[in-house]
Amino acid sequence: MEKELNSHEHSHDHDHSHGHHHHDHNDFTDYKTAVKEYRESFASKKDVMEQAPDPAVREMVKYMDEQGVENCFDRFDKQKPHCTFGLAGVCCSICSLGPCKITERSPRGTCGANADLIVARNLVRAAAGGVAAHGARAREIILTLKKAAEGDVDLPIIGRNKVKAVADMFNLDIKTKSIEELAGEIADILLEDLSRTVPGPHKTLEAVAIPERKRVWEELDLIPVGSYHEVFEALHQTTVGTQGDWRKAMDQFMRLGIAFSMNSVVGGSIASDCLYGVPQRTTVKANLGTLKTDTVNIAIHGHAPQMAMEVIKAGRSEKFIEMAKEAGATGIQFYGICCSGLSTLYRLGGVIPLSNANGSELVLATGALDLWLADIQEVFPGIMEVANCYKTVVVTTNESNRLPGAEHIGYKRDLSDLDKLPQLADRIVTRAIESFKNRRDVKRHIPEHEIEAEVGFNLETLIHRYGSLSTIASALIDGRIKGIINLAGCTNTRIVFEKAIVDIVDILLKNNILVFTNGCASFPMAKLGYCSIKGQEKCGEKLLKFLGPKMPPVWHFGECIDNAHSVAVFREIAKYTGRHMKDLPFAEVTPEWSNEKGVGAALAFRMLGFSSYHCVHAPVHGSQKVKDFLYHGTKELIGSCMNVDTDPAKVAEMIIRDFDEARSNICWRS
Template sequence: MSTEKHSHRALIGFDKNGVPTVIVPADHHEHTHEDEHGHLYTHIHEAEFTADYMQAVNDYRKTFPKADEVLEKTPDPAVKEMLVRMKELDMPTAFDRFDSQQPQCAFGLSGVCCKICNMGPCKITKKSPKGVCGADADLIVARNLLRSAASGVAQHGIHAREVILSLKWAAEGKLDLPLIGENKIRAVAKQFGIKTEHRQIKNITIDLANILLEDLSRTEPDEYKTITACAPKERQEIWKQLDILPISAYHETFEAYHRTGVGTDGDWKNVMQQFLRCGLTFVFSTVLATSIATDGLFGVGDRVTSKTNMGALKEGYVNIAVHGHLPTLVSQIVKTGQSEEFIKMAKDVGAKGIRFYGICCSGLSAMYRYEGVIPLSNAVTAELVLATGALDLWVADVQDVFPAIMDVARCFKTTVITTSDSARLPGAEHIAYDHHHSNIGETKAIARKIVTRAIESFAARKGTPVHIPPYEVEAEVGFSLEYVHRHFGSMKPLAQALKSGKILGIVNMVGCNNPKVPYERTVVDVADVLIKNNVLILTNGCASFPLMKLGYCKKGAGVLAGEGLHEILGDDLPPVWHVGECIDNARSSAIFGGIASELGEKLCDLPFAFSSPEWGNEKGIDAALGFRLMGLNSYHCVEAPIHGSANVINFLKEETKDLLGSAMIVNVDPKALGEQIVEDFKKQRQELGWD
């Protein structure tokens, strides 16, 4: 059925100061339709909306900072110093390259540029409201968004595949690594209904790994066992009613690209339904399953104190940086470099020893499992770390490894080694697992070869100029559900602190970085507002770096928090709990779930939220969607490329609130975004009868 009426909904754009503002009047004449499921959606007259969204995008572009503004506003003094250093050396950074791309294409920013087939590229304008094939703005925006989500599933999915296979191969003896997380394996196996009594750990592990692999790659429709075992029952019922329960991560990624191919799915609503399915596979097969396998193979780890920021770099050592997301080989590289044999080899060439540093998630995964791995930087400023001249070897595997690091590495004679056939860098040495992982049994030998290469690089680089900014700080890292239980004795004290209001709410703050906002400034500004209002922050991934580097994760930082939160934290706990790498969103979810279980409340009803203020890659779309599928709002300072479709905007920001019980909120003003989270938590608490 279809009815015509005046809608009170309006689209949101940005004024010249970057403040959200209405760009379509609330009395704009729209068509509101009801589909066969009873869901409402809107359609604004195409010609009128085209002019509106182009104006919105032009205003949005005006909020993007210039490189000089990044230098002025970025909160980390080490980053400021290295940006100046790079300018003196006439070496461009990501921020300079972002400047040179301006003005970025308005059609791309709006999501209405279609390059799927060779009849295009097509763009939606007032003059040409449909592409060559007849696809309109709604369909093009939806298809582009789905393809981004599918790409995010594939990226974390490759990570999942390697770690789950490593777990299985370690149990089978094909990979010579111990199963350090035996307790985790047994606990999860019971959750999955796997028999554990009177069975060897290796056999339990193989059964668990096979289930995780089956959910990752199933072709024949069947029960998605990770969802059945791990998702809240009320959520499973909602997903079943929406018909978004997936077949497998591989299948839904195939289906996403098939569905969005030329001349296949012409219904934007159907495309967005597949978008939701991809979100579920991302959560359960590429995040949760990866976390299970990583903890099973390498252990949960524990809270430890770590040095962080560039001042932790030390001259005179063989300095090795690990960068990427795959932990199997990294674990052995670190173990090899910390052995007496290799420390002696380093000293024999004049080094004081061997030190390890982390860039992006490989460092975050290692820092609380292997003592002495120091997190330095997220992906966007990896070039700045190289420009210190202090690194002898850069070991890169997959994802968030920018090609530009090679330009800087060459200038400072830093050896770069790639370790995955999925990710090569021109000019880098390649010491890796092959495409079939047929040399997985040679992991220790590969690690020895890589560390040996680092020692050789140290000897060859003597005399290279070094410039290390003198900024370092300690950070408490390695928080988990298991740690919370040990520290508090159970989940009850934390749950009661939330219910009493001493903790107003809890936010999982994550995500990569984006030069569309002042670097790391938005993360810090949102965090300041939250902790002052007694909101506890959990963090992982790239967004965690400014919080570590600027002291939010150190002991005693509770003084920055409101009175109630400070009382709970005491002098020992920081107001920001670092849970690990990007797949450790699963750890935050586990803490959320533990509190909900203790209180006997639905997860979606509690004052919990997800925020990725500076998100910049495809995985960020899925991460936000994953928490929204669980009923938690997501909050951001960077827009998705959806301006070109009123229907997709309404779907993401309004209508899915009815479907999923959660909303997507975007505000380019980080302090205003933080205040919005606080106000939304207060409303949730009122609905619970807590205030």
């Protein structure tokens, strides 16, 4: 490793010798040509109407078009042609000496930053945004656990076995302390690791990360102080006139990937599991055909489950069921959008998954929703215009996410009134019933597409199913399973909605590759039958043999922070094989990633040794050095790299080829 680092430093010193003439004509010609070709591959609304794999999506886009109601696909088309400088990552607006753009005539910004530095700084800021997004959600749930443990809010700690397991992991005194005391100590550890300013032991990382990864991170000096500090430092480094070395900026980029994983995701996941219990396997109907016309319909949208859990509990109480019936409804039904919908589904059951963020306006246009409960993240401002068209009441619950025109029924930003959650939930359900009464004249348009889906996979439920994960490891070794991917990430309007996800999975299943999924990418899997036994018809013969008569080919792990659960399964399988995860046929696949959390998730997996695969390019075409480092150069450093092709079939081929190579390297049959 030391030799690699020294070699890299020599090549880096050589980079600076180019001086003012760092870029030549061909550099700019090449990146402009590449960006132009990439831009021409972008999908249109017409493409979505004709090619989206979900027939309910095709129908709703067409219906909205006929009704003259705008959605994200319309807005994407109106943005064309997209900015070349933005796509290439060479637009800088960090200070007011600009904004600056890198061109052949102006190869440096006003401060002297060249394309390499500008591209690197923009990536660092994107990764910092991802760490902050998941970290903010993690902080709220950890603080809620702490308040529950200390009796400040009347919430039972349901995941008692999880509390004991985590307490043991942190070497806490589980013999003499109560569950509440242990949960409080766990919350304090997670908060300390999240927000540390004085460098010290990172207890979560020490307890969770495998020794091989810790050694790699330590040798590269990438161990994070904590999420708060690394986001703080990222913004500091990328201010004007601070970090001038693109390669050192990329060190901070990688450091953020570890913080994203260990603090923002793992910390939030532990707190959720301790407070609400580990997700349970459950079967539910999915897609728009499940929408009812005789019930009070409430959509759960976002990523913070505290309010949603209380609203569902209230809505299922006898008091509100009777109130709904008095209003003329047969009951109250809950539907899931994004991750809050998934989180509540596999813990409380009966929350029907409908769509990820990009499809939220399509769901609203059915006219079937009486109240839309919006908490944080991936709640597009554009939903308000559609909601107004169909008289759907939108209620925001979090001060971090306010929408003009929405009603706000939420807790304070300092969480000082979390003990008022039950009263706030009662107000929300009452408002939904009022909305039901006021909306009987609204036209409904509900596509007739629904299917069964099984969700709630994790280490605990798989051990319950198989006894131990040695069964899965044996199938991986003997080739019944060629490899395993974690399918995640959002969807992206650059691609026909959900098509890349489906196309890649179709090819991988035929080639006996098992699929774990979570977050927004899991929605097309759930609503198109991949998470049911029916999905086995997509499988190759060997994978089919492994699955047997009761297991779907795509295992739904839940919301986006449930990456933590899938990594726990990958780690356990690796243990039974006796190999490091980086050497196994494992991969992170986010075909349609679209935001800063997507940057963080893929980067976090790469820091764990998983190569990542995508159909959407990072904004790096403007710097060949950063692009080479990101797409290829990290392989020797951390054992993984980033692979991109806009053609889903080629991405699938890359995964299959790399899995075959990994199997060959450890002398396993392909």
